[in-house]
Amino acid sequence: MINYPFLEKHATIGVTAPSSGVEPELHDMFKLSCQRMKAKGFQVVCGETVWTQKKAKSAPAQVRAAEFNEMMRDDAIHLIIPPWGGELLIETLEYIDFKHIKNKWILGYSDTSALLLAITLKTGTATAHGTNLVDLRGEYSDDTTAMWQRVLSTKTGEAVLQHSSANYQKEWDHQNPSPCVFHLTEQTYWKAVSNEKVMIQGRLLGGCIDIIRHLIGTPFGDVKKFRNEYINEEPIVWFFENCDLSTTDLRRSLVQMKLAGWFEQCTGIMFGRSSANPSVNDYTTQDVYHELSAELNIPIVYDIDCGHVPPQMTFINGAYAEIEVEEGKGSVLQCFK
Incomplete structure (x- = not known):
């Protein structure tokens, strides 16, 4: 049986970088994404890995995994979204605490999809393959992208319909x-x-x-x-x-x-x-x-x-x-x- 998380209104988003972090020259762009989420009524908590990037990764594998594990354990965080993908998330998998995956959404794509698929396969917890946080920095989202919030707010036993983009x-x-x-x-x-x-x-x-x-x-x-x-x-x-x-x-x-x-x-x-x-x-x-x-x-x-x-x-x-x-x-x- 699949366990489906549910996105509550005014949820707190935990942002961690299990793959690539954000380089200094792009910090302002990323901060704009956080501001957009706050304007939608979300709270945003950013981990330290978000702000660093060196040698194709935000931090050493164990550091990245530890921060993810901490956000997963934290009941005050309801949804985890990396800033974006990257290249070397696979290094973290052996350090992820799969035995204590809580029923909260993880949303992303690209390199993040390794973590998403691994969690669903190993734990039966549903994960969300979709937009990353940086692409939510606009004044508004197109109709297709904007559906992420509705999809994640679908209750167990219910269904949600999406149509191809124009x-x-x-x-x-x-x-x-x-x-x-x-x-x-x-x-x-x-x-x-x-x-x-x-x-x-x-x-x-x-x-x-x-x-x-x-x-x-x-x-x-x-x-x-x-x-x-x-x-x-x-x-x-x-x-x-x-x-x-x-x-x-x-x-x-x-x-x-x-x-x-x-x-x-x-x-x-x-x-x-x-x-x-x-x-x-x-x-x-x-x-x-x-x-x-x-x-x-x-x-x-x-x-x-x-x-x-x-x-x-x-x-x-x-x-x-x-x-x-x-x-x-x-x-x-x-x-x-």
């Missing part, structure tokens, strides 16, 4: 900041390998494939045990997004997942938009999607609102989802059961 951001333009942070200029169009209407149901699991693939074969990536202990062997729907992988590296990672049993009892896979996905010798990501769909005999949809090409939906690891994709539009109904 537009997405093709590239960053930091010289011309937008009131909602993102520059949403391109029309969103969810695609399916079959080019037909797709309907998928199952328990959601996923994250940044660059990162979570490294959990395979470790105590933090035991999907089979999770299926047996927490979801009574219900089917799984995977969601992935590719930050930096070439097409062949993406393919290798997916084959490794298949060989490791991650796709057993899988009813479908969703892939987020990516600014990576470079082809290799005319071998494209669309080729990868078609091959995987044929091998697993499941539907695959792609270019969904997930990952490093914003905006993105808030996907709950562990939630039961009903997904529909037709004529470029998609909907995701997440049931907290």
Whole structure:
């Protein structure tokens, strides 16, 4: 059985950096995010790791893990959001106190997805793959990003519906900041390998494939045990997004997942938009999607609102989802059961 946290009004957000912290020249930008959260009625408590960054990490692994563990134990903190992702969160996993994970939300993506997936797999506690804190610094949030608060305020036994975005951001333009942070200029169009209407149901699991693939074969990536202990062997729907992988590296990672049993009892896979996905010798990501769909005999949809090409939906690891994709539009109904 999955444990679902619940986001109360006027909750206190704990901000810690289990991966990358914020460099001094970006402190003002980060402080603006904290101010926006306070204006929404939240309290914000920042850990020391937030303000430091050296050699690709905010602090040594044990320091990062200790601060996270402390915030997890602190009953005065109701929600944990890292400032953003990074590169080396995986170093902290052996020091995370998984035996004392409390029923509070953790929200983030990118490198944070290793922590999110590990917690859900090991403890059965739902985690939230969605916006990071820095991207909430705008005067307002676009409709897709803004759903994070509603999704996290869904009660156990209830459901929450999200729709695909109208537009997405093709590239960053930091010289011309937008009131909602993102520059949403391109029309969103969810695609399916079959080019037909797709309907998928199952328990959601996923994250940044660059990162979570490294959990395979470790105590933090035991999907089979999770299926047996927490979801009574219900089917799984995977969601992935590719930050930096070439097409062949993406393919290798997916084959490794298949060989490791991650796709057993899988009813479908969703892939987020990516600014990576470079082809290799005319071998494209669309080729990868078609091959995987044929091998697993499941539907695959792609270019969904997930990952490093914003905006993105808030996907709950562990939630039961009903997904529909037709004529470029998609909907995701997440049931907290």
